[in-house]
Amino acid sequence: DTAVSQTPKYLVTQMGNDKSIKCEQNLGHDTMYWYKQDSKKFLKIMFSYNNKELIINETVPNRFSPKSPDKAHLNLHINSLELGDSAVYFCASSQGVSGTDTQYFGPGTRLTVL
Amino acid sequence: AQKITQTQPGMFVQEKEAVTLDCTYDTSDPSYGLFWYKQPSSGEMIFLIYQGSYDQQNATEGRYSLNFQKARKSANLVISASQLGDSAMYFCAMREAPDSNYQLIWGAGTKLIIKP
Numbered sequence: 001d002t003a004v005s006q007t008p009k010y011l012v013t014q015m016g017n018d019k020s021i022k023c024e025q026n027l028g029h030d031t032m033y034w035y036k037q038d039s040k041k042f043l044k045i046m047f048s049y050n051n052k053e054l055i056i057n058e059t060v061p062n063r064f065s066p067k068s069p070d071k072a073h074l075n076l077h078i079n080s081l082e083l084g085d086s087a088v089y090f091c092a093s094s095q096g097v098s099g100t101d102t103q104y105f106g107p108g109t110r111l112t113v114l
Numbered sequence: 115a116q117k118i119t120q121t122q123p124g125m126f127v128q129e130k131e132a133v134t135l136d137c138t139y140d141t142s143d144p145s146y147g148l149f150w151y152k153q154p155s156s157g158e159m160i161f162l163i164y165q166g167s168y169d170q171q172n173a174t175e176g177r178y179s180l181n182f183q184k185a186r187k188s189a190n191l192v193i194s195a196s197q198l199g200d201s202a203m204y205f206c207a208m209r210e211a212p213d214s215n216y217q218l219i220w221g222a223g224t225k226l227i228i229k230p
Contacts (some may be wrong), residue, residue, distance in 0.1 A: 041222070042222060043205070045217055045218065054215060088157065100147050100209075101147075101209075102161055102217060103149075105151075105159035105161075108158060
């Protein structure tokens with residue numbers, strides 16, 4: 001059973017297009033996250049939702065918009081894609097927001113913008 | 115200032131040897147959690163081990179153990195009897211108090227290569 005799943009795994013698209021990445025977790029967790037991992041492997045938090053409420057919204061271009069239809073899903077929509085958006089995007093979830101709550105990651109979505 | 119420092123960008127280790135991956139952290143909060151993750155070449159992020167700041171014992175999970183030295187603010191990952199499948203990037207991360215919304219703060223990672 002997949003705990004945190006993302007679709008698609010690979011996404012190749014042209015500059016200027018709009019695309020979405022979907023994330024689902026079946027762990028019963030209350031908190032979900034989106035991370036961006038650049039080519040140097042540095043992980044940067046983008047957004048976090050707790051019980052469908054946005055709790056972390058880092059400095060991310062407003063072309064990126066998260067949407068949480070329910071606690072088990074957190075989707076990421078990206079408008080007007082740019083070359084610099086090429087990266088691996090990870091979804092993650094945790095039981096809650098305490099310091100002891102472990103985050104579990106999805107397999108990642110490799111986005112390539114041409 | 116860097117809150118999580120992993121000083122070894124890359125390491126080569128002979129198979130079956132033990133490995134220590136360094137991680138130092140900086141926080142003034144008495145309550146925090148430390149995490150290690152593994153990222154193999156296939157790309158997924160795999161949770162390995164967790165250490166709480168108030169935990170009296172060093173965390174262990176199978177071949178993984180955490181050498182937690184609170185006074186030195188270090189949380190080194192020890193892998194015993196390394197295997198070829200241990201070759202991967204390893205990330206240390208810390209979670210602090212409510213003011214930071216419990217964000218995970220990540221180190222830059224260490225690339226570990228196990229030689230046969």
